[in-house]
Amino acid sequence: MIQLYDTKLSGNCYKVRLMLSLLGLEYKCVPIALNKGEHKTEEFLKLNPLGQLPVLRDGDVVIRDAQAILVYLARRYGSEEWLPTQAEPMSRVMQWLSVAANEIQHGVAAVRKHFLLNAEIDLEQAQKKAHQTLQILDKHLSKRLWLECVDAERLAARHHPTIADVACFPYVALAPDGKISLEPYPHVVGWIERIKQLPGYVDMSGV
Amino acid sequence: MIQLYDTKLSGNCYKVRLMLSLLGLEYKCVPIALNKGEHKTEEFLKLNPLGQLPVLRDGDVVIRDAQAILVYLARRYGSEEWLPTQAEPMSRVMQWLSVAANEIQHGVAAVRKHFLLNAEIDLEQAQKKAHQTLQILDKHLSKRLWLECVDAERLAARHHPTIADVACFPYVALAPDGKISLEPYPHVVGWIERIKQLPGYVDMSGV
Numbered sequence: 001m002i003q004l005y006d007t008k009l010s011g012n013c014y015k016v017r018l019m020l021s022l023l024g025l026e027y028k029c030v031p032i033a034l035n036k037g038e039h040k041t042e043e044f045l046k047l048n049p050l051g052q053l054p055v056l057r058d059g060d061v062v063i064r065d066a067q068a069i070l071v072y073l074a075r076r077y078g079s080e081e082w083l084p085t086q087a088e089p090m091s092r093v094m095q096w097l098s099v100a101a102n103e104i105q106h107g108v109a110a111v112r113k114h115f116l117l118n119a120e121i122d123l124e125q126a127q128k129k130a131h132q133t134l135q136i137l138d139k140h141l142s143k144r145l146w147l148e149c150v151d152a153e154r155l156a157a158r159h160h161p162t163i164a165d166v167a168c169f170p171y172v173a174l175a176p177d178g179k180i181s182l183e184p185y186p187h188v189v190g191w192i193e194r195i196k197q198l199p200g201y202v203d204m205s206g207v
Numbered sequence: 208m209i210q211l212y213d214t215k216l217s218g219n220c221y222k223v224r225l226m227l228s229l230l231g232l233e234y235k236c237v238p239i240a241l242n243k244g245e246h247k248t249e250e251f252l253k254l255n256p257l258g259q260l261p262v263l264r265d266g267d268v269v270i271r272d273a274q275a276i277l278v279y280l281a282r283r284y285g286s287e288e289w290l291p292t293q294a295e296p297m298s299r300v301m302q303w304l305s306v307a308a309n310e311i312q313h314g315v316a317a318v319r320k321h322f323l324l325n326a327e328i329d330l331e332q333a334q335k336k337a338h339q340t341l342q343i344l345d346k347h348l349s350k351r352l353w354l355e356c357v358d359a360e361r362l363a364a365r366h367h368p369t370i371a372d373v374a375c376f377p378y379v380a381l382a383p384d385g386k387i388s389l390e391p392y393p394h395v396v397g398w399i400e401r402i403k404q405l406p407g408y409v410d411m412s413g414v
Contacts, residue, residue: 102312
């Protein structure tokens with residue numbers, strides 16, 4: 001069975017739990033206690049030399065990094081709808097995986113970490129980046145149901161989110177944990193609500 | 208013809224120029240002067256709302272973000288060797304695209320930006336992250352020619368780099384611009400030398 005090395009509060013772990021649930025996959029959580037330094041033990045560093053969560057184990061395959069795990073799950077268990085393989089639509093999805101790994105991580109996610117876990121950061125800079133990114137997302141989502149559409153023709157027939165949405169959703173939806181209101185971003189709020197309506201959606205606590 | 212919105216000093220732009228050259232593709236550079244704010248004009252923000260370089264235009268296709276552009280070029284003009292599409296090898300490559308977008312960007316690249324362009328950063332933290340990442344890369348490369356091998360069986364017959372190498376190479380190779388010596392990282396130095404031997408390799412100045 002798939003194993004997920006996981007910690008409850010992490011939005012990066014949550015995005016993998018969400019994807020597993022959206023794909024209807026069974027898995028077992030292996031809880032890693034960050035406050036006990038379990039992510040820095042010799043044993044864990046063999047799984048992920050970066051000492052970060054999440055890590056996914058599927059048989060002999062071990063993948064670290066939330067975005068890479070989404071790619072793995074989409075390609076292994078999902079369909080082209082979650083991650084198209086043609087050059088243009090695939091790279092359009094990739095654009096948002098980079099935003100999730102960079103702008104979101106160092107914006108909304110960093111601010112949340114500061115307020116929840118007293119992480120030492122340049123708060124003002126992270127808040128600025130958070131709002132810049134939310135503005136960009138809001139404008140982008142004003143004309144779209146999902147961050148990237150798989151294919152314009154298929155879109156006419158059926159709307160489907162991609163792993164771009166799953167990658168960006170958690171820390172954006174959790175922005176209020178960092179005292180960032182989403183009220184000025186109505187299209188982001190609408191997109192969050194659409195994700196919550198997806199079959200298989202689970203929230204951070206697994207409900 | 209492919210157009211690359213480009214600025215000479217950026218390692219992210221350079222990684223796209225390098226990939227274009229490795230694939231033997233012709234393209235035209237559109238220089239964008241960051242010091243004149245040309246990346247924040249209304250016209251440019253239509254191409255990339257994040258106001259960042261590089262941006263690639265190929266006919267009607269416009270892709271932003273260096274990592275996403277590498278994915279586009281590999282899928283559109285490259286082979287599975289540059290970016291495999293099966294679940295495991297693709298996600299292994301993805302792991303390093305995230306490292307390029309996050310750890311390398313906020314480590315070696317940030318330190319370089321500080322020393323070359325007086326960027327205001329938390330220098331100590333960025334230097335720490337730079338060395339942590341270089342240590343991880345060095346250990347990883349002590350057993351490998353390239354960051355990820357396309358396929359164990361094919362590896363026996365032929366070694367080939369992937370876009371993981373192209374994504375991580377520029378800012379690592381440019382670490383000395385940020386007064387970070389690569390001397391303590393001999394396997395990283397060996398990997399840099401192997402990349403420099405690739406057919407089609409160009410350095411930052413295009414030579």
